[in-house]
Amino acid sequence: MISMIWAMDENWLIGKDNLLPWHYPKDLQYFKDHTKNATVLMGDMTYQSLKTYYKTKPLPFKKSYVANINEAHYIDAIHVKDLFNFLKTTEEDIVVIGGKTIYQLSLPYADRLYITYVLKRHEGNVYFPSFDLSQFKLIEKIMEDGLIFAVYERKTSWL
Numbered sequence: 001m002i003s004m005i006w007a008m009d010e011n012w013l014i015g016k017d018n019l020l021p022w023h024y025p026k027d028l029q030y031f032k033d034h035t036k037n038a039t040v041l042m043g044d045m046t047y048q049s050l051k052t053y054y055k056t057k058p059l060p061f062k063k064s065y066v067a068n069i070n071e072a073h074y075i076d077a078i079h080v081k082d083l084f085n086f087l088k089t090t091e092e093d094i095v096v097i098g099g100k101t102i103y104q105l106s107l108p109y110a111d112r113l114y115i116t117y118v119l120k121r122h123e124g125n126v127y128f129p130s131f132d133l134s135q136f137k138l139i140e141k142i143m144e145d146g147l148i149f150a151v152y153e154r155k156t157s158w159l
């Protein structure tokens with residue numbers, strides 16, 4: 001199964017340069033709860049951003065894949081050069097954790113979405129790509145401290 005997790009504000013803002021535009025401890029906790037025992041996929045930019053935060057500490061995931069078109073070597077992650085082949089053929093449960101480019105490329109393969117709606121407008125310059133949310137059905141919705149934690153699953157096609 002391929003899941004995706006992200007937080008976005010009322011304008012679908014997700015980033016400010018290569019950082020999150022906000023600090024919501026409840027959302028960070030939610031992200032940790034859904035990724036700490038998971039195999040995650042991220043883009044090189046998101047990996048670099050996490051490394052500035054964790055520095056020499058290990059990344060807080062079970063296993064990490066990093067997508068990068070260029071040749072690359074990561075001491076604590078597995079390089080994915082052919083992203084589409086990876087998404088099409090992986091038999092692992094994967095959680096896609098960003099950023100914008102990798103979300104956009106992974107969306108057609110996503111079975112489940114964990115979206116945190118930030119009920120405000122923040123400053124930033126990176127937006128989640130527009131997509132058709134009607135292909136997914138809402139299966140869980142929790143509202144807490146100006147945030148909505150929503151979970152969606154892809155609608156099954158019976159054709």
Ligand SMILES: NC(=O)c1ccc[n+]([C@@H]2O[C@H](COP(=O)([O-])OP(=O)(O)OC[C@H]3O[C@@H](n4cnc5c(N)ncnc54)[C@H](OP(=O)(O)O)[C@@H]3O)[C@@H](O)[C@H]2O)c1
Nearest residue numbers: 006007015019043044045046068069083098099100101102
């Ligand atoms: N709000 C949230 O929940 C959230 C979560 C995560 C990230 N973010 C935000 O997202 C932003 C970063 O997004 P981003 O789009 O700049 O970076 P990104 O998605 O993290 O990384 C892009 C990387 O993907 C690689 N790539 C592109 N196409 C590929 C393909 N077909 N196969 C393999 N690799 C491929 C590129 O490699 P090359 O360099 O070789 O071209 C590039 O390094 C930041 O602002 C961050 O804060 C927000």
